[in-house]
Amino acid sequence: MTTIAEPLDPVVALKGAFPDAVKDTKTFRDELTIIIEPQDVQPVLRHLRDTPGLIYNFLSDISPVDYYPDYDRPGRFGVSYHLYSMLYNRRVRVKTFVDEDEPVVPTVTEIWPGANWLEREAHDMMGIVFDGHPDLRRLLMPADWDGHPHRRDYPLGYETIQFSFNVDEIMKHKPFAKS
């Protein structure tokens, strides 16, 4: 019968194992966010998954955020990894910021194979490149689509409301509508 280790404080454990990795921590509404640099993503997440006392074995989500045009963040895009520890029943968020010129983050598909599509969607929607990903193609948009739709500077692309002055222009798009 294996004994279960006592739960460790993730920030303390990470600072002990990787002294320079933890850039910042934040707690908001009882949620802990640990901010790290992109190049530390793989070792930090692997440490969080494997260390007794932490065992964050479930990757809940990889969420990209676009902070355009907010220029007071460390980078234009933020990538949040939401981890859940089934053994200790707690969550943590590990966040990293990347710039717009080189939005490259190492992949975590070797740690959790389920991250494969999560990263593909982040690439498709936000344009973040995951270094080492086995198959980084578009997932939700058609393969020949241009642009990354969920970026803040990508237009919503809506059809304008049809009034009498622009009805002809809009009806040009609907060749089969019989009025």
Next chain:
Amino acid sequence: MADMTAPTTGPTTDMSEWQGSLDELRGLVSDRAMTGETMLLNMGPHHPSTHGVLRLLLELDGEEIVSCLPDVGFLHTGIEKNIEDKTYEKGVTLTDRMDYLAPMSNNMAFNLAIEKLVDLDVPPRAQAIRVICLELTRIQSHLVWLATHAIDMGAMSVFLYCFRERERILDMFEMLSGQRMMGSYFRPGGVWRDLRPEFLPTLEEFLADFPGKIEDYEKLLTSNPLWLDRTQGVGVIEPDVALAWGVSGPSLRGSGVNWDIRKAMPYSGYENYEFNVPLGEHGDIYDRYIIRIQEMRESLKIIHQAVDNLPDGPFRSENRKFVPPPRTELGQSMEAVIHHFKLWTEGFSAPDEEVFVAIESPRGEIGCYLHGTGGTKPRKVRFKTPSFMHIQAIPVMSEGHMIADLVGVIGSVDIVLGDCDR
């Protein structure tokens, strides 16, 4: 803000773009497909058994599946980007349509995220009503699952029986919100309106009848030798593999992992109700089937307890900074008019912070990541949906099986393409 009316790429009807070359698939399918030793078959977006518009590229060695490559995105509606353009209260209606078989679960995830972000209270009566609606949603989603899963495997009468019961639940939803399916009944702070007087008697009748109906479905399928042959030992996924692939919900519990967010991190008063979480052992289709049937029974238990202990009080938070006042108050109070005006024209503001909330939908874990701006519209809304992760895991579950087993696997994992593509 950028020009929102920029021309978009129009719909393409040029068929030549579809004839992709085999080179594109190098590395995605095994080498035997490149030489023609195995056959590549497209189980296209239009297929009777794929539960929506899912495209699977199958690599077949005879009838056996060597590998399976899912292609999704045929239902990608850009709901998340649409919500970023609306205020928080208006965004609730769009969340209904993601997982269209469990609309109230999506509502719940979004509302919980908003309530966490702005620190809004939810009165106990609203919490109990939400639990009743969520469990009814779970039952009706499992009924559609059973109907479509059984009809894919050939049992057609189960489809008719399940939809007959589902009509009763939809009638109850209509009493609550006016709409059968996409009610948008949950709002930030509580629910939209109080229970109608005819709701509770109808619910009591339903609760009395339904256990007998579950028995009917079980009589048709559970000990049926055809069903057992087709489902036992098929589509097995090991528990550690399932965890690594992000599988959650009944599909994970079928492999024996005891994780139910309603028990682990309870929300909306779930800690006050007693219920069991059914677990499977083998991780095959049959275990996932038994778990969902049992979950329907457990949901009935929860609804009984919620109805028996339904507290009185307001059905929505009284915090007028976030919740519009009822119209009766507008004639009497100036503050109410000001709040009404501010909330309906501009909406309430949320801080420039991020939250992540996860709930247990009938399919698994729906996670809602919400990042505010400090203004009235969100900066980023993202839903991590269970079907997205499960479709990734379908190749793992179906390798080495035949196409007919693949149909069973897809049905047992209970995917909804609106949930996957959003």
Next chain:
Amino acid sequence: MGVTPKLGNLGVVTTGLEDAVNWARTGATWPLLFGLACCAIEYMSTQAGNYDLARFGMELNRASPRQADLMIVAGRVTRKMAPVVRQLYDQMSDPKWVISMGDCASCGGVYNNYAVVQGVDEIIPVDVYVAGCPPRPEQLMHGILTLQEKIKGERIADWAN
């Protein structure tokens, strides 16, 4: 001998044929099994026991477009799915009709954005539009009955085209 050409009024026979053929077409229009999103669930509800579509002869959903007469576009059509819808429509053989079920198929619905085709009539000709999000089964049946009225009004002159 039945109706004889000796009546001299060829128009009577023609009308009879049109009526007979239209009656046959309305009595058994086989829909294409084509559900995209939420409206498909309401379509399944309409097919099931409570609101029965079998009374219109439509209990038989054909998965193959070659064997179907009626395409009920149930749900939002996205830009990735649009070529598929067009291909399916082209594969259906005449006579064929299209019911656009729900707001998303009729006009883009709630989604006015980059990913959703604003109404399936951008790609295929539609005969009946059924509004609703999702439309109630009774609304869909009203749409089907309207389509049946439309079919009954078809004339040989139209078929010749």
